[in-house]
Amino acid sequence: MSNLQKLKLIEGQFSPKDSREILMNIFSSKIQFHQLKNFGSQERLGKEDKMAITRIEQLQESIEKLLKVIDQAEKEGKQLDIKSEVIIHFTE
DSSP states (O other), rough: OOOOEEEEEEEEOOOOHHHHHHHHHHHHHHHHHHHHHHHHHHHHHSOOOOHHHHHHHEEEEEEEHHHHHHHHHHHHTTOOOEEEEEEEEEEO
16 A cells, blocks of 8 residues: 555535535544644643644634625625545655
């Protein structure tokens, strides 16, 4: 097996409603992951996980941008073409 794998996560045209549901679920799941990571760090080490906090902030900013795009598509009666790929490779 190659040490590089490309996996399609999302590919297709979606209504604004479906786009919002699909993408918000993904972003929300990532935020929850980092919130749990931060909580674990607070419980075990007594301090916040700075990387998790930073990532939560970045994801929340991405959600704001995402919702603006979806709202605009909705106002204009447009569909959204969404493509998302997961690329995995081994590191040292």
